Amino acid sequence: LGPIQASTGERVAPGQRVTFTLAGLVNGKLDVEPETGLLHFVGSDGQGATQQWYLPTNVYLNRQLQRIVRYNLAGVMVDDLFAAPPTGQTWTILRAFRARTEPLPESNPNWVWTITKQNDSSKTVLAETQPLDKTGYTWTAPDTGGEFQINVELSMAGDEAPLPVASLMLKVEAPSTPTPTPTPTSTASGGSLASNKPTPTRTATPRPATPVAPSRASSSFLLAYTKWDGHFHDLYIADSRTGQTQLILTHAAGPSFSTDKKRLFFIGEQGVDQQIREGRVACTFGTISEGIVSIDLTYPVQDICQVQSDVWTCERKEIDVGRGPSDVCTANNVSVYQNLDWKVGSARWTRVAPDNDSVVYDAKPGGGYRIYFRAVDPTSQQFH
Known part of the structure; x- marks a missing residue:
């Protein structure tokens, strides 16, 4: 699904809005098929061609097991059970199938965007969950500079650990510090007030930067x-x-x-x-x-x-x-x-x-x- 793309590139000005998207999603859409419960998206194969991708979820597993119950089939065999032990939610679904209890309520995956400032403590500054049909995320950079790591994960249903998708390092430029202007001073001499003021230095008032037009393309490539x-x-x-x-x-x-x-x-x-x-x-x-x-x-x-x-x-x-x-x-x-x-x-x-x-x-x-x-x-x- 990755990598993560930033609308501004990998360097951002303080207070600038940045939109993050996933480059691997060709049409910017990830959904759960209503009939099967499979996670579906159109992605790139890494060589410029697009492919349809279908990934199993616990929703898919739950529905498959309920079909087995409905048609009174013999049972289920779990391959490589000890090589890759099922997670908590998968165990719950398997136990419900074995006990022939009511099917578990279904819940679809969600996106989890996490932004962490990279310093001595690596403090998480933001963590937000979004529905599956919203694949992009917009963030306003803080007024202070620093390096930030942007992570996106898929939070599956139940108590399973989120599935890592992609990450990106982003640098927020440090805010510029204005140069202080010298303060005039005065001293008294011989009973009269004599001025000892330094000549003030003229400081040019900065003008707003004129937007620079993007350079014209002239490449033959x-x-x-x-x-x-x-x-x-x-x-x-x-x-x-x-x-x-x-x-x-x-x-x-x-x-x-x-x-x-x-x-x-x-x-x-x-x-x-x-x-x-x-x-x-x-x-x-x-x-x-x-x-x-x-x-x-x-x-x-x-x-x-x-x-x-x-x-x-x-x-x-x-x-x-x-x-x-x-x-x-x-x-x-x-x-x-x-x-x-x-x-x-x-x-x-x-x-x-x-x-x-x-x-x-x-x-x-x-x-x-x-x-x-x-x-x-x-x-x-x-x-x-």
Whole structure:
């Protein structure tokens, strides 16, 4: 299920909010199958492919034993009983089966997030339990610096010990200490008050730091691709040098880089304006809809919803003088663009011309699918 990923990286400023997620959960979901009681999730096999995983729980064991009772089967044999002794809850279930008593009440596993400050005493500063369908956790870093260990465990039903899942070391930067200003002093001499004040040192008032725009991506090692989740496409970018992949957007298909790799064009599918992460709306693009869309790329690449923690600002405006209007959503100097004539809901994929002046796509505004070319300049006309 791991490792744990922090939205800020492994260094955090005092008071900063951090969201922790599990990288091994492909769709961010872990649940107990209602029919069997098996723990189920979609995870990675470590080589880039996804697999369905099913893990037995005491709920599963309890239901299997009740089926044996219901159909009056001969009995149960426990393999390697002394090599790996059952836990307390498992023993209770086996005894109930042997005595043919009423089945035990079922309870599903929960997540347990624990944060421990690493110092002489290694004090636990937080321990919180969350339901199984909430796989992420948000924490506000303390105002004091230090190293913190973040642990996540699965608390199974009954009195069993929690199952360790993953851990992460996180460093909270120490708060900056302001430099004190010298205090003026005075002394009396010859019956009159003589000033002996040191010349005060001018201290420049610090200005708020200007947000730094993420650097533009220009690497030739990036690969854009999509995955089908059974309903829509998810857009990823992979770095062929490191093998790392990053989710960029959901409800996005048919990607294509501009020649300079400063922008990425794709086809927005139904729902692209509301990006869902961990079962909730993480960011919205109110004026962006189905059809051709382009976004500014940053390097290193990141989830579009992590570019700005607050809402994106969306408006319809002219990007350049003399051009037609476009829908533009902006956050932290990164923009998502959609010219009004790009809103073609039947489009399936797009490619950018080598000169970056036009895009090609397929669509069926009427009849069957055809190949269309449309200039990036919104005042130009389409032809096919």
